[in-house]
Amino acid sequence: xxxxxxxxxxxxxxxxxxxxxxxxxxxxxxxxxxxxxxxxxxxxxxxxxxxxxxxxxxxxxxxxxxxxxxxxxxxxxxxxxxxxxxxxxxxxxxxxxxxxxxxxxxxxxxxxxxxxxxxxxxxxxxxxxxxxxxxxxxxxxxxxxxxxxxxxxxxxxxxxxxxxxxxxxxxxxxxxxxxxxxxxxxxxxxxxxxxxxxxxxxxxxxxxxxxxxxxxxxxxxxxxxxx
Numbered sequence: 001x002x003x004x005x006x007x008x009x010x011x012x013x014x015x016x017x018x019x020x021x022x023x024x025x026x027x028x029x030x031x032x033x034x035x036x037x038x039x040x041x042x043x044x045x046x047x048x049x050x051x052x053x054x055x056x057x058x059x060x061x062x063x064x065x066x067x068x069x070x071x072x073x074x075x076x077x078x079x080x081x082x083x084x085x086x087x088x089x090x091x092x093x094x095x096x097x098x099x100x101x102x103x104x105x106x107x108x109x110x111x112x113x114x115x116x117x118x119x120x121x122x123x124x125x126x127x128x129x130x131x132x133x134x135x136x137x138x139x140x141x142x143x144x145x146x147x148x149x150x151x152x153x154x155x156x157x158x159x160x161x162x163x164x165x166x167x168x169x170x171x172x173x174x175x176x177x178x179x180x181x182x183x184x185x186x187x188x189x190x191x192x193x194x195x196x197x198x199x200x201x202x203x204x205x206x207x208x209x210x211x212x213x214x215x216x217x218x219x220x221x222x223x224x225x226x227x
Contacts, residue, residue: 003226004166005114006105007157007190009175010125011094014101014117014134014219017176017197018094026090033083034068034075044071052122053144059123060084091124097133098198104219105137113226116140116160116171120150120179140164152184161190174222177209186213195219 008014024042031041044067048057057063061080068075075083108115117138119125126143129135140163144150147159161168168189175181177194185192193214216222 001111001113001226003113003172003191004170005116005161005164005172006108006222006226007116007118007160007171007173007185008105008138009178009181010117010119010121012176012178012197013174013195014097014105015094016096016098022093026087029086029090030064030083033086034064034073034079036068036071036073036075040071041067050150053120053150054148055123055145056148060087063122088124088128092128095125095132098219100218100220102133102137104222105134107223108226109137111226114139114164114166116142116164118142118144118151118156118160118181120144151179151181152187154184154188157185157188157190161188172222172226174216174219177211180210182209182211182213193222193225195221 027042027045028038031038048063048067051057052063057066061084064083065075065080105115115138117140119142121143123145126146129141135141140160142156142159142163144156147156149156149159157168161171171190173182173185173190173192174195175185175192176197182192182194193216194209194211195216195218216225
């Protein structure tokens with residue numbers, strides 16, 4: 001084998017990429033539930049993404065209440081609960097696996113390779129990780145929310161290869177390119193490859209993808225890369 005381990009991103013990599021329109025509709029539901037105009041809520045919500053994804057604002061209800069407060073609104077406990085329910089439901093729809101995700105990772109494990117996950121996320125994914133179809137095949141799941149680190153901080157990559165007990169040069173990192181993750185993985189000593197969006201559409205990411213390295217069209221394309 002060329003590598004001892006494969007480290008994956010989650011959203012847009014193991015999952016089918018969600019459209020900006022669907023994301024916007026989900027956020028509009030949340031804003032409506034707490035009675036805040038979505039035009040005010042959306043920019044304020046995304047502005048604090050760097051804080052939210054490392055747990056600096058607490059869980060979703062706490063972050064939601066704080067953003068509303070900053071905007072001059074005071075949602076009731078019932079409104080916060082309803083918005084949280086809507087958020088959890090919509091987040092589950094963003095976890096639809098690519099068709100080849102489970103089989104590819106299961107094959108890697110059968111071949112004896114280590115597997116890890118590094119996801120920039122808020123509390124919903126770690127809280128419900130055990131319900132995700134690929135969870136049984138990921139040995140070291142790392143979430144920015146619980147690690148209090150986000151990509152491309154080299155320390156979050158180190159949590160993966162150290163957790164697997166391998167050197168960074170033994171790892172192949174696979175991601176769709178958000179959060180500057182691919183240059184970050186390369187800088188951490190890994191080999192990095194970009195998996196293209198499943199439908200060929202350029203989906204919303206927090207920063208533009210800057211990558212001139214190797215690309216693959218599907219997760220199954222990983223298999224010949226590691227042998």
